[in-house]
Amino acid sequence: MKSCRATGRSRLQVYFNYGTIPFWSMHVAALLGVIWCGFSWSGVMLAAGMYYARMLLLSAGYHRYFSHRTYKTSRAFQLVLAVLGQTCTQKDALWWAANHRWHHRHSDGPEDLHSPRAGGFWWSHLGWFLDGRWKTTDLAAAADLARYPELRWLNRPSMQLMPAYVAAALLFILGGLPGFVWGALVSTVVLWHGTFTINSISHLYGYRRFQTRDDSRNNPWLTLVTLGEGLHNNHHYSPGSANFGRRWFELDVTYQLLRLWEALGLIWDLRRV
Ligand SMILES: [Zn+2]
Numbered sequence: 705m706k707s708c709r710a711t712g713r714s715r716l717q718v719y720f721n722y723g724t725i726p727f728w729s730m731h732v733a734a735l736l737g738v739i740w741c742g743f744s745w746s747g748v749m750l751a752a753g754m755y756y757a758r759m760l761l762l763s764a765g766y767h768r769y770f771s772h773r774t775y776k777t778s779r780a781f782q783l784v785l786a787v788l789g790q791t792c793t794q795k796d797a798l799w800w801a802a803n804h805r806w807h808h809r810h811s812d813g814p815e816d817l818h819s820p821r822a823g824g825f826w827w828s829h830l831g832w833f834l835d836g837r838w839k840t841t842d843l844a845a846a847a848d849l850a851r852y853p854e855l856r857w858l859n860r861p862s863m864q865l866m867p868a869y870v871a872a873a874l875l876f877i878l879g880g881l882p883g884f885v886w887g888a889l890v891s892t893v894v895l896w897h898g899t900f901t902i903n904s905i906s907h908l909y910g911y912r913r914f915q916t917r918d919d920s921r922n923n924p925w926l927t928l929v930t931l932g933e934g935l936h937n938n939h940h941y942s943p944g945s946a947n948f949g950r951r952w953f954e955l956d957v958t959y960q961l962l963r964l965w966e967a968l969g970l971i972w973d974l975r976r977v
């Protein structure tokens with residue numbers, strides 16, 4: 705079996721070990737939950753709502769604010785973005801931003817944490833974090849954020865999943881078991897893979913508007929799933945810009961939300977191309 709570049713372990717060992725049980729269990733639980741509760745359009749609508757609301761939080765908060773600082777905001781709204789973003793179960797803002805900044809520094813080079821060049825599609829999609837090598841947070845890479853004690857508090861292992869647990873409990877209280885299954889389980893699993901496509905598909909398939917030194921690509925159809933993030937080549941070319949679209953067909957819903965937040969006075973100094 706071809707071994708994984710990063711650790712020397714076989715791919716089967718990377719994807720399936722004790723540490724990856726929670727990740728795969730969520731997939732099984734979501735599937736069993738849907739079978740148990742039965743299909744319903746109201747469930748699908750709830751899952752889609754929770755998916756897109758949280759994709760916006762990842763895109764506008766974790767990515768464009770914490771990772772790239774493409775706008776400024778108050779310390780209070782920064783905390784709101786951090787706490788709500790943590791309901792996505794993709795760890796906290798410090799971890800996410802530190803790893804993402806590393807990706808931009810080493811895009812598709814030997815040091816990149818999730819390049820398809822290193823281990824193919826599945827490595828870039830989910831192998832890199834199942835591997836466990838990137839579990840800890842490089843606080844030096846996010847020193848501008850780590851100076852806030854409230855963000856460091858959210859970075860603690862005991863806090864990593866807390867916002868997601870609270871959201872799941874609320875969904876159960878308000879919507880019963882179907883609310884929990886569709887709103888928490890199904891939506892979260894789909895949100896994972898929606899996010900992961902940026903590391904896998906967006907570095908493999910699509911067109912390149914700019915000749916960047918990496919393999920980043922644009923996928924207008926993927927922007928519908930990721931609310932603008934699929935314009936990944938545009939983003940790699942100018943990572944400091946809040947708007948990712950360059951042409952009319954390159955839809956960037958997240959940027960429209962940021963414009964709304966700007967108009968409402970929640971954020972300011974929005975950096976545009
Ligand atoms: Zn990238």
Ligand SMILES: [Zn+2]
Nearest residue numbers: 771804939943
């Ligand atoms: Zn980025």
